[in-house]
Amino acid sequence: MIETTRLIIRPLKTDDETDIQSIFDHPRFYYLDAEYAANNAAKFLRKYIELHNEDASRGTVLLALAAVLKSTNTVIGCFSLGNDHLLSRLSEYGAEVTGFLHPHFWGKKFPQEVLDTCLTAYAQKFGVKNFYGTADPTNKSSIAVMRRFGFQKAESITNPLEIKLYGSPREVYVTHL
Ligand SMILES: CC(C)(COP(=O)(O)OP(=O)(O)OC[C@H]1O[C@@H](n2cnc3c(N)ncnc32)[C@H](O)[C@@H]1OP(=O)(O)O)[C@@H](O)C(=O)NCCC(=O)NCCS
Numbered sequence: 001m002i003e004t005t006r007l008i009i010r011p012l013k014t015d016d017e018t019d020i021q022s023i024f025d026h027p028r029f030y031y032l033d034a035e036y037a038a039n040n041a042a043k044f045l046r047k048y049i050e051l052h053n054e055d056a057s058r059g060t061v062l063l064a065l066a067a068v069l070k071s072t073n074t075v076i077g078c079f080s081l082g083n084d085h086l087l088s089r090l091s092e093y094g095a096e097v098t099g100f101l102h103p104h105f106w107g108k109k110f111p112q113e114v115l116d117t118c119l120t121a122y123a124q125k126f127g128v129k130n131f132y133g134t135a136d137p138t139n140k141s142s143i144a145v146m147r148r149f150g151f152q153k154a155e156s157i158t159n160p161l162e163i164k165l166y167g168s169p170r171e172v173y174v175t176h177l
Helices: 014-024 032-036 041-051 088-093 110-126 140-149 160-166
Strands: 007-011 062-069 074-082 095-101 130-135 152-157 170-176
Touching (some): 007 110, 041 062, 062 110, 074 110, 088 170, 095 110, 140 170
Antiparallel strands (some): 130 170
16 A cells, blocks of 8 residues: 555555446546446456456566545546556566546646656566556647656557557557656
């Protein structure tokens, strides 16, 4: 568990279903992995709780984390850190960082709070210094968050089969701690 100014960051739990479903049900919300789970929070949680693994000797490390707002004790977003690579060749860039927030909490600099603490903690715990994130080029806020944190563009995915995996064009951004 990690505590930031406004958040508790801890592994996702089955009990988070109601909070996550209210994020998925928001009319402005879109996230590829939510769509892959048919915007069903229980299905999304089953997948990520199963993938969560902090022990490298037991397999691929992946942290599936909930961002809990301290003031209300509700889950306002999810972040994952690790190697659930949709496109396996991207592992050459390091560990993947991805996530989402409830639209009500957009524009309040929560991603910076999460990245500042979680990337450093992950790097220290697992000895990984390279991270990458992917974004649709039209996803301005995701790209702004990554750029502000120091991520730089590494490539635009151009292979049609790879684009199909993401359902839209994709850019890859990388950073090194
Ligand atoms: C990506 C996401 C987590 C960002 O959260 P957020 O709360 O909006 O992030 P912040 O408030 O820290 O920053 C948003 C930045 O985007 C910028 N931004 C927002 N809309 C923009 C637009 N249309 N054009 C340019 N910049 C834009 C803001 O100005 C801000 O940049 P700044 O801090 O440099 O001024 C959130 O939008 C989200 O959950 N989206 C849905 C899921 C998703 O797309 N996840 C990323 C998967 S790749």
